[in-house]
Amino acid sequence: MIVAEQKPLAEIADMIKDCRKVLFAGCGGCVTVCLSGGEKETEVMATALRMKRQLEGNPLETVTYTATRQCDPEYIDAMADAVRGVDAVVSLACGVGPQYIAARYPDLWVIPAQNTTFAGGSKEHGVWEEFCGLCGQCVLHLTGGICPIIRCSKSILNGPCGGSQYGKCEISKDVDCAWHLIYERLKRLDRLDLIRAYQEPKDWSKARDGGPRKVTREDVMIG
């Protein structure tokens, strides 16, 4: 899932300080799964900001609406009633949501409530970690299922570097050395030949470095 973390309440409060009526738009997609922007979190945020503003003597009227997701135009269209009459929309979706809302309702002031951080998964309930580097050219079959692009702090393809010690990355004792994990995994599978082989430099043009990316499926297009 895409994992996002809420901005501090004070920061969001500052962004809407001149608004009198605000729509808090949650998202039923990834941010619901990582417990940062779903229906519950949206209601809690709206309530907290309402209470804060009341204490400041500058009341805030809030509306909450949780979209199925905020990354398909149909679900943004469905927000038409909810956005009526508001001074701003605070979107709790990942970075995609506020952009979709802003594009669909160009006269509306849209605010991101989240800092979208990474593509990852949960390790245990309440803990999420980064797993996918979104590099556009997956090499997991060469590394025993461990991503060297994002789980290695240096995106090394011929690892590990000399900073790997006791299975940990040099940047922190809390970060596993991805290459140590790759080595252990491939040793177990008796496929160390995969990392004895030299890997060519990566084609970063398939990642964000090549510019904004697009995927098309002609066979499902309607128009």
Add this chain to the structure above:
Amino acid sequence: MEFEPKIVAFCCHFCAYSAADLAGSMRLQYAPNIRIIEMPCSGTIDHRVLLKALEDGADGVFVAGCMEGDCHFLKGNYRAKRRVNHVKKLLEEIGLESGRLEMYNLSAAMGPRFAEIANEMTAKIKELGPSPFRKHTGGDVG
């Protein structure tokens, strides 16, 4: 007129509520400011419910569950503790005193402890004063 706080107490069925019941049976006198709401387990408490109680004007709120390690549903009271702590932090960010929300642990046999908690919380809230979200005026505890 002296300020009489209105305190909402979310009490778990198996321990806290039973303790409150026992306090009653024992004819113990304690602050009448507590409004008890029974829950199957303290772990069913939701952030929104706590905030709503405070936004709707409760001067204080507490969650009472079983003793740690003895939760009837094993870990419900640990979950409640984490949620209460989170909302306490949120209250500070909102600008409301985090002391208006607390978590207590007691067993079903502890009637006197329930009375003690009620008195303790009431005294604490009296000191903090009426909640800025209070809607009604007057000190009527009814």
Add this chain to the structure above:
Amino acid sequence: MKSGGSKLEQILEKGQFAVTAEIGPPKHADAEKVVHHAHILKDYVDATNITDCQTAVVRMSSIGTGVHVLGAGVEPIVQMTCRDRNRIAMQSDLLAAYSLGMRNVLCLSGDHQKFGNHPTAKNVYDVDSMQLIHLVRRMRDEKKFFCDEEIKGAEPRFFIGAVANPFADPFEWRVDRLEKKVAAGAEFIQTQCIYDMERFERFMEMVRERGLDKQVHILAGVTPLKSWKVAKYLQSNVSGMIVPDAIVERLKAAEDSKAEGVNICIEQIKYIKEKVPGVHGVHIMAIAWEEVVPDIVQRCGLYPRPQL
């Protein structure tokens, strides 16, 4: 000789025990101290490394500093990390470095920028050290840019170095990685500084088993320690470094810990030279203590250096 005249390559190919040292460039725009250090080292080393923003702290560039060092009469080994440059900048720098007279390049990953004074910088790591070794060799032996385009004109002919760290994990993989670097084109290796001699010896045993000592020149890294506090710091705070407690204790007990630190270093070098076959030289990393190198080199019986 493969390179365009590297003195280090010549000495190693002749089978002589090489001595290299290290110069850390300044955190400002004046090269006076660098020239001063180069003069100190001049007759006592065959070449000297110039670090490349070590620990991700901004310093005068390795190549720029190399020009000053060369001017002072010492052969530079340009260090190039993968952290700050993409492949375009790397090749551009390599062309310039060669044109300015550099003949040795050491390819390494580079400490993560988190350790330095600009932790908010974007990290590059476009290519890794293995790829850099391979591609620098291709520039020389096939006259090709990284993109396969032909270099029409003088190609940079570097003597190519890499690093090995017998003290990092997984231990058994470290020799495989060394082998991979040799296959990629590494011609000389400098190791991370050695304090755990036993582990280094086990590493060298594995190296010899695979005949790697015949394919690449390994220079053992050593660093004289000034005090037990420095030793302790290295022990706890530097990834990929092992410092046995015995060394910390020895320094603590010494009356003159600096002298003792030098003694330990000399003992290590002598031991490696005499008792660890397959090592072709020593790399003395006395950063911020360059003055002590001549003394060490002399007391190890490595002075005077061979003249070419």
